[in-house]
Amino acid sequence: MSPVSPVSPGTTIRVGTRRSVLATTQAGHVADLIRERLGREVELVEVVTHGDRTQAAGTPLARTALAGTGVFVSELRDALLAGEVDVAVHSLKDLPTYPHPGVALVAVPPREDPRDVVVARDGLTLGELPPGAKVGTGAPRRVAQLHALGLGLDLVGLRGNVDTRIGKVRSGEYDAVVLARAGLARIGRLDEVTETLDPLQLLPAPGQGALGVECRADDELAEVLAVLEDPRSRAAVDAERALLATLEGGCAAPIGALAEVVEGEDGEELWLRAVALSPDGALAVRRSATGSPAEAAEVGVRLAKEMLAEGAADLEVRAATGRGQQDEGAASQGADELDEGK
Known part of the structure; x- marks a missing residue:
């Protein structure tokens, strides 16, 4: 994708990030892309989140009041909406699957290996x-x-x-x-x-390995930052997150999912695999689906509905003790490894 013309080149873009080494490294990567593709100056602004404070205190995050609502996300979004930063960078699996008023997910840069x-x-x-x-x-x-x-x-x-x-x-x-x-x-x-680990052994968390770049929905940056987008990465995580959002309505079981965009006979195809399990792993519903990358979210929703029909919702009884303890970005599903996007 060719660079867009710089907008207000004299203004420094403030990129909000958590203070951890991984978070600042990720934000630095996005900052470099902004400098390269937009020709803008960038400043990293560190924000201490609720997840960081509970981590420092040694509190299991699945037990905190904010577990399941993006414990590493909310303060970054607050800073964004307050105008303290212009851009927020997240591990995408941290992000709840439901939209946040006034905030737009404007870009998903190229995804790292999600395994x-x-x-x-x-x-x-x-x-x-x-x-x-x-x-x-x-x-x-x-x-x-x-x-x-x-x-x-x-x-x-x-x-x-x-x-x-x-x-x-x-x-x-x-x-x-x-x-x-x-x-x-x-x-x-x-x-x-x-x-x-091969995904056949261990499917990753929905969105794992991807970054999410957010800004205020009414900011001019919402349009120009689209230059950071990687279409294949976006399609994959859109499918995974749509599946997760649909399963959340009737399934409290641990969930893994992985989508990939591959070359098919008639162009690009999206492949999505997913699993929902009882906490002890004794019961599982595993399914896969294919479709067009342009309809990634629809593929995710369709597969989730098939999994619910296959009995994923019935895993809830055995998963009750794990409710609110899924992967970071799982909206109402809470914490997987709620530290540094792991």
């Missing part, structure tokens, strides 16, 4: 860990799918930034941790990874 990864002692893979190995993850989505693999792992809760999590492996406290590959890639820590 989950293992960081384990002695360079081990997940399958090489012995039964009873202590594996850290706070995500019900990951826990359910790991249980479903039947490896006999001891899955334990985990919070904190990348250094904290990997440090628990290095210290011998945990045998392994499971993280999002995208976060490690963005901060240059892929050398820590001992295995990248």
